Amino acid sequence: QRYVAEHGTVIDYPGTERISNSELLEMECTVLVPAALEGQISEDNADRIRARIIAEGANGPTTPNADKVLADKGVFIIPDILCNAGGVTVSYFEWVQSLQSFFWSEEDVNRQMERLMVNGFDAVLHEAERKRLVPRMAAYTLAIARVAEALELRGVYP
Incomplete structure (x- = not known):
């Protein structure tokens, strides 16, 4: 230093x-x-x-x-x-907190980010093994499936 x-x-x-x-x-x-x-x-x-x-x-x-x-x-x-994805995840947390005027501690933010990142990694690894894909293709497959499900539930133009 x-x-x-x-x-x-x-x-x-x-x-x-x-x-x-x-x-x-x-x-x-x-x-x-x-x-x-x-x-x-x-x-x-x-x-x-x-x-x-x-x-x-x-x-x-x-x-x-x-x-x-x-x-x-x-x-x-x-x-x-x-x-x-950690940075954009925490940006989402900031947006949610601002929207609700309810603020989390740094410990809460870190715990939620870790939970989402670990769960995301586990899901990608499981998808890669299940479908015999490289992790990048497994991540894209999961992302596309989630967007498709959201569009189906919400409708394209609600």
Whole structure:
């Protein structure tokens, strides 16, 4: 913290070595979290990704062609539609609280978010196993089914 306060950055911190984005993505690791830009993992570099799990913190960090390469290599991908849904979920909680003029504690928000995220992950994993899909397709399948059910119950133009 002192170094950052003095220099305004972690760049050139003693004992560190700069690497490129591609070197970072291709490092051997258990979990890779691409969390900034879209399309960072593509068919051009997917075969060099050495992570066992990819947790997509960014929107669309993995291209469809890379998805296939990674699936063939046995890489488990937690898709962006699931992995980075916490922020939008909490935004929904804020909207609900404002609408009802009833405010939750931070502990309540965290507990509800964790419950929804864990349940969502479990549902996607179950759907993937049941239908033999990659998690991304399972997440899309569940999302489409939920929207279709809501439209059927509510009507397209209520």
